[in-house]
Amino acid sequence: MLTLHCPYCDVQTDETELTPGGEAHLTRHGPGSDDDAFHDYLFSRANPRGVHFERWRHGYGCGKWFLAARDTRTLEVFGTYEAQTTEPPDHILAAIRDKRPGWTRAS
Numbered sequence: 001m002l003t004l005h006c007p008y009c010d011v012q013t014d015e016t017e018l019t020p021g022g023e024a025h026l027t028r029h030g031p032g033s034d035d036d037a038f039h040d041y042l043f044s045r046a047n048p049r050g051v052h053f054e055r056w057r058h059g060y061g062c063g064k065w066f067l068a069a070r071d072t073r074t075l076e077v078f079g080t081y082e083a084q085t086t087e088p089p090d091h092i093l094a095a096i097r098d099k100r101p102g103w104t105r106a107s
């Protein structure tokens with residue numbers, strides 16, 4: 001079972017208390033952008049096999065959104081952080097590189 005730490009409540013929660021929200025750190029392309037950029041914003045996702053940055057909502061707790069870095073193959077969690085963060089924090093990236101030497105962020 002997947003368990004994640006809610007950075008707002010400071011509690012460890014299991015996935016039955018959480019709602020997935022898809023890929024994190026998407027660049028929003030709204031009306032006025034070209035069609036390809038808007039299409040990619042709406043429909044294109046990395047869906048990697050391995051390290052992934054995701055949005056989660058603590059639906060049966062504080063109700064807030066937060067972000068998590070985890071491995072989609074093993075469910076290993078590298079860390080969670082506040083949803084207002086535009087890029088993964090350095091300590092999360094360091095934790096990933098420590099356990100996955102040679103890993104690089106796709107974008």
Ligand SMILES: [Zn+2]
Nearest residue numbers: 006009058062
């Ligand atoms: Zn919470």
